[in-house]
Amino acid sequence: MSDVRISTHVPIILSIVAALMLSIAPMPGWADPFRPTWVVLTLIYWSLTLPNNYSVGSAWIAGLILDVAEGTLLGQHALALCLVVYVTVKFHLQLRQFPMMQLSATVFALLALYQFILFWINGVAGVNSPAVTYWGPVVTGALIWPLLNIVFVGIRQRAR
Amino acid sequence: MAAPNSNSQFGTSFSPALGFRFLLLASLSILLLIIDHRDNHLDAVRKAIGATVYPLRIVVDAPVSAWRWANETTASRNQLQLENSRLSTERLLTKARLQRYAALEAENARLREMLEATARVREQVRVAEIMSVSSDPFRHVLVIDKGTHDNVFDGQAVIDADGVVGQIIEAGVLSSQAMLISDPGHDLPVEVNRNGLRTIARGTGEFDRLDLPFLPNNADIEPGDLLVTSGRGRAFPAGYPVAIVESVTRIPQEPFAAVTATPAAALDQVREVMLIWASTPDKTEVEPAAESGDVVEEPGQAATADGEPDSSEGETHE
Numbered sequence: 001m002s003d004v005r006i007s008t009h010v011p012i013i014l015s016i017v018a019a020l021m022l023s024i025a026p027m028p029g030w031a032d033p034f035r036p037t038w039v040v041l042t043l044i045y046w047s048l049t050l051p052n053n054y055s056v057g058s059a060w061i062a063g064l065i066l067d068v069a070e071g072t073l074l075g076q077h078a079l080a081l082c083l084v085v086y087v088t089v090k091f092h093l094q095l096r097q098f099p100m101m102q103l104s105a106t107v108f109a110l111l112a113l114y115q116f117i118l119f120w121i122n123g124v125a126g127v128n129s130p131a132v133t134y135w136g137p138v139v140t141g142a143l144i145w146p147l148l149n150i151v152f153v154g155i156r157q158r159a160r
Numbered sequence: 161m162a163a164p165n166s167n168s169q170f171g172t173s174f175s176p177a178l179g180f181r182f183l184l185l186a187s188l189s190i191l192l193l194i195i196d197h198r199d200n201h202l203d204a205v206r207k208a209i210g211a212t213v214y215p216l217r218i219v220v221d222a223p224v225s226a227w228r229w230a231n232e233t234t235a236s237r238n239q240l241q242l243e244n245s246r247l248s249t250e251r252l253l254t255k256a257r258l259q260r261y262a263a264l265e266a267e268n269a270r271l272r273e274m275l276e277a278t279a280r281v282r283e284q285v286r287v288a289e290i291m292s293v294s295s296d297p298f299r300h301v302l303v304i305d306k307g308t309h310d311n312v313f314d315g316q317a318v319i320d321a322d323g324v325v326g327q328i329i330e331a332g333v334l335s336s337q338a339m340l341i342s343d344p345g346h347d348l349p350v351e352v353n354r355n356g357l358r359t360i361a362r363g364t365g366e367f368d369r370l371d372l373p374f375l376p377n378n379a380d381i382e383p384g385d386l387l388v389t390s391g392r393g394r395a396f397p398a399g400y401p402v403a404i405v406e407s408v409t410r411i412p413q414e415p416f417a418a419v420t421a422t423p424a425a426a427l428d429q430v431r432e433v434m435l436i437w438a439s440t441p442d443k444t445e446v447e448p449a450a451e452s453g454d455v456v457e458e459p460g461q462a463a464t465a466d467g468e469p470d471s472s473e474g475e476t477h478e
Contacts, residue, residue: 017216024213025220026292055178060185068209069216071294071301071330071337074202075192082189086182125197134298 011155012054016042016062024069033134036141039066040081040114044088044107045152048096051089059085072118073125080117084110100146108142203330210332217303217335221291283397284437285319286310290430291335298365300340302326304433307334317389317436323401323424324348324389325433341402342367342427350402351390355380358390361402361421367428370403372419377410379417387421397436 019038027035039062046054063078070077087110088095095106115138196202286306294301306312308331316328318338326340341348346363350372357380361370375381385405391398403421410417 020213021216021220024217024292026224056182056185060189063189065209065213068206069213071299073193074196074206075189079186079189079193082182082185086178089178121193125193 009053011158012046012050015152015155016046016058019043020062020065020069023066033136034140035137036144037111037114037137039063039077040084040111041107041141041145041148042152043081043085044110045149047085047088048092049152049156051092054085055089056082056086073121076118076121079121080114083117084114087113100149103149104142104145107145108138111138111141206330207332210330210335214332214334217291285434286437287432288312288318288435289432294337298344300326300343300346300363300365300367300427301329302338302340302430302433303335304338304435305335306435307332307336309333311437312336312435317396317400318433319400319436320425320430320433322426323403324396325425325427325430327396328435338433340367340427341370341423348396348402349390349392350387352381352405353386353388353401357381358392361387368422369406370421370423372405372421373416375417375419376415377412377417381405381408381417381419383407386424397438 016039019042022038023035043054043059043062047059059081060078063076063081064074066077066081067074095103098106112135115135119134192202288304288306291303291305293303302318302325304318312328312331314328314331316331318325318327324341326338326343326346328336329339330337339346340363341361342363342365344363344365348361349358350361351358357375359372359375359379361372364371372381372387383405387402387405389396389398389400389402401424403423405419405421408417408419
């Protein structure tokens, strides 16, 4: 469990906290449907790079915090994040071989899975959530992934 | 979901544990979802996690409040003078109106006493600032900077200067979440001010539109009618303006008319909101079941603790 030093974890946890902050930061109304799901992107990256340390457990905790921050049903984001990270860790060896374009496409699929779970739970629970713009974050998330990747590689090199 | 235990193609040591952990956490999430959806037994959990989110909100909100502060401090003298004079005229007008209102209220109380009806509950009001707006565009939820520490409670009415904004859905310790009346999941019992016709105003997900889905075709309602809270249903006090009827479309085949209304409060522009506490009325006898009598709270020290002069009762009804 500890192939990485403690000091490595601090920047990683900080990046997850920063992602949480970006998810609750105030944004102009028109941009809100396109806000990338920062926490998911961050956790996909870290579970891809350090699957022994960041896996379903961290995803679940981050998801619960996200549930409270966004005022959704408790467990909704937790379940969706957990599933996405599970798939990522499960196939991390293949995913690491992917070129950037293909990885972005995979991220697109993972984000779509994430939004689908949220959408589906909303539907079952009877929470109204209309409109195709629900899927805006999937597109922006996949588009921003290559940039985010550069940032994270920077964090990682700084950390070790 | 893939079969969680087919890990043989990877020689990594964590795989079987991973599938197990995932199943465990997933079922835990589903359990949480069911419990949370059924009833509110998880309030304590929510509050505990909410306490960790609070500092994040402060940090996130810092640039916005810094910008507002900078704007205020660098406002020109001229601007300030203009605003000052505008505010003092406004205050004069409001005071004049309030005088008349006080007399009316006394008269109303006297008449009600003669009729042996229950005295209307007086309300106390306190200003709260908005910390952030829900990041989910389909949930119209605000976070305000008052919590149970300031006697905020679940279901409390939230208004602004023009009308009803929403109600508290989750009172944290130092901050609370309020659902706007425009949220698709929000229903508010209202009545038409003109004739007392009671109905339900439902949020649509748009800030500038409410639906009144349960009015029959022959209902006496027309564009321009003011809708006020009826005080039925939960803790909402009666008589606050909610919306103005915008259009009434009567469709002969359908059982209900299609009625839309525009909220009186500018829901997408609110900066400060007011919280309402029903305080003990000056007349001592109050039927607890009537009006908004079920709001039991000690607002006395809440409104006066900071010496805020903004505790007033009621609103201007047109």
